Amino acid sequence: MTALAYVWREPRTVLEVSGPDAAEFLQGQFTNDLSGAAEQRPCVYGLWLDVKGRVLADAHVLRLDDERFLLFSFEVSAGVIRDRLEAYIIADEVDVADVSEAWAGWVVWGSTAAAALETAGMDGEGAPDWGRFSRTSGGGFCFRSRDLGRAVASWHVVCPAAAQDEWGTRLANGHERDADWLDWTRCRAGIPRVPREIGPTDLPNEAGLDAEAISYTKGCYLGQEVMARLKHLGQVRRRLYIVGVEGVDAAAAAALSLPAPLSPAEGGRAIGELRSLYPREGGQTVGMAMLRTADAAPGAVLSIEGVPGGQVVVEAVAEGRAVP
Numbered sequence: 001m002t003a004l005a006y007v008w009r010e011p012r013t014v015l016e017v018s019g020p021d022a023a024e025f026l027q028g029q030f031t032n033d034l035s036g037a038a039e040q041r042p043c044v045y046g047l048w049l050d051v052k053g054r055v056l057a058d059a060h061v062l063r064l065d066d067e068r069f070l071l072f073s074f075e076v077s078a079g080v081i082r083d084r085l086e087a088y089i090i091a092d093e094v095d096v097a098d099v100s101e102a103w104a105g106w107v108v109w110g111s112t113a114a115a116a117l118e119t120a121g122m123d124g125e126g127a128p129d130w131g132r133f134s135r136t137s138g139g140g141f142c143f144r145s146r147d148l149g150r151a152v153a154s155w156h157v158v159c160p161a162a163a164q165d166e167w168g169t170r171l172a173n174g175h176e177r178d179a180d181w182l183d184w185t186r187c188r189a190g191i192p193r194v195p196r197e198i199g200p201t202d203l204p205n206e207a208g209l210d211a212e213a214i215s216y217t218k219g220c221y222l223g224q225e226v227m228a229r230l231k232h233l234g235q236v237r238r239r240l241y242i243v244g245v246e247g248v249d250a251a252a253a254a255a256l257s258l259p260a261p262l263s264p265a266e267g268g269r270a271i272g273e274l275r276s277l278y279p280r281e282g283g284q285t286v287g288m289a290m291l292r293t294a295d296a297a298p299g300a301v302l303s304i305e306g307v308p309g310g311q312v313v314v315e316a317v318a319e320g321r322a323v324p
Contacts, residue, residue, distance in 0.1 A: 004110040004174035007182045009147070011158055013059075013073040013081055014100045021092040022067050029088060030061060031204070031227070033218040036131075038065045043133035043143040046213045047194070047204055048084050053226030055202055057081045058194040058213065060143060060156070062133050070141070072158060074105075075193050088222070104164040106171060107145045107182065109154035116170075117142060117155060127155060130323050138163025146322035147182060149189025184278040187286050190318040192240055197275045197288045197318075205230050206290065207240040208320025238272070239293050240318040243302075245277055245285040247309040253277050253285070261305040262289055262312060271295040274304060274312060288318055 017026060027034050032046030041063070048057040057076040063069055073081060078098045085096050108117065117127040117134075128134045133143040140159025148154045159167055183193075190208070192198045198207040204214055204227070214227055230236065248256065259273035272291030279285045289302075289312060296314050304310035 002110045002175050003112045004108070004116055004171075005113075005177055006106045006108045006171045006174050007177040007179065008105075009074060009107045009145075009156065009179075009182070010105040011072045011074050011103050012100065013071070013076055013078040014098075014103050014158075015071040015078060015081060015085075016068065016097045016099055017071060017085070017094060018068045018097070019092070019094040020067055022069060022094050023063075025089065025092045025094045026061065026069060027218070028221055029085060030059075031214045031221060031223065032061075033215040034061060034063065034069075035218070036063060038063050041128070041132050041134070043128070043131060045146065046215075047209065048081060049204070049221075049223030049226075050200070051222060053203055053223040053230070054200050055194055055198050055204055055207075055209075056084055056200055058209075062141060062143070072156070076195060102160050103158055104161050104167070105156060105158040106167070107147050107154050108157055108171065108174070109145075109148060109152050110174065113155065114153070116174075117157070136163075136167075138166055140167070144322075146191055147186050149186070149191050149322055150324045151189065180278070180280070183276075184280045184283075184286060187242060187276065187278050187288060189322075190242055190316070190320060191322055192288060192318055192320055193276070197290075198240060202238075202240075202290065203230065203236060205236045206238050207318060211319075211321050212323055235293075237293060238290055239296070240275070240320070241289050241291050241296055242315045242318050243274070243287050243289045243312040244315055245274075245287050245304075246311045246313065248277070248279075248285060248304070248307060250279060252307055252310065253279055256304075256307060256310075259290075260307070262291070262302040263305065264295070265301040265303050265311060270305070271302070286315075287312065289314075
């Protein structure tokens with residue numbers, strides 16, 4: 001393993017939710033449990049669902065004090081989450097402020113990453129474990145990242161834009177990777193992006209997110225009845241799969257409109273769709289596909305509609321789990 005590595009990964013959305021009713025309000029909207037005491041510095045990953053239990057957005061929620069929270073989402077736009085929250089603020093004393101433009105960020109990992117984070121601008125708390133955050137110099141935060149899956153411990157470092165150069169200097173001795181490498185590696189680890197690979201037409205369980213992003217004991221939240229029903233049934237008819245992609249060169253990949261319907265190579269109706277595609281120079285192109293479980297046995301070969309010679313090979317279910 002590399003001693004210290006990093007990739008630029010700024011949050012697309014940072015919302016500050018505050019007010020006397022903020023804690024109770026968010027607890028009734030978010031899929032995971034936000035009841036941890038502020039002094040424990042809880043950082044909780046979860047989802048925002050619609051009334052039918054479909055996935056609208058994901059976020060890491062940091063509880064700063066009894067009446068103030070920060071919401072970080074790395075793919076979903078601020079408007080989607082803000083609109084979803086404000087639609088349900090009725091008589092609650094809650095304010096939602098968009099502070100997204102003021103932040104920078106990285107994902108950091110490697111055999112010396114934890115030690116480096118403990119000595120580089122942390123506030124004495126050290127590199128945090130799952131479920132907690134630490135403060136950094138320059139008004140930033142550090143919390144565990146899901147991007148590299150269970151096999152590799154990694155952290156998000158997010159900071160105000162004013163501290164970007166300071167953190168860039170601290171990471172300069174590490175090995176820099178690019179966003180394409182991160183996406184390829186994340187896909188291989190079975191961690192879906194919201195909303196790119198699991199979104200408003202999908203249930204969390206179809207991407208394995210129910211294991212770590214859903215609380216079945218916290219009480220009511222929007223979409224909770226659907227989640228409870230799915231847990232009782234114990235299965236879904238579709239799942240997100242990791243797939244290998246063949247016969248699609250760089251030009252075809254760039255021109256491919258996703259999602260793309262997938263059908264059995266021997267012919268027949270579509271059984272799902274290719275949601276993403278990640279080429280890697282000198283390596284296999286991989287992606288994620290949402291498929292009917294009855295037709296998606298490992299090793300199954302599927303044709304990509306509109307791409308002559310393009311095929312995907314079903315490899316494994318995307319487990320969606322990042323916590324060992």
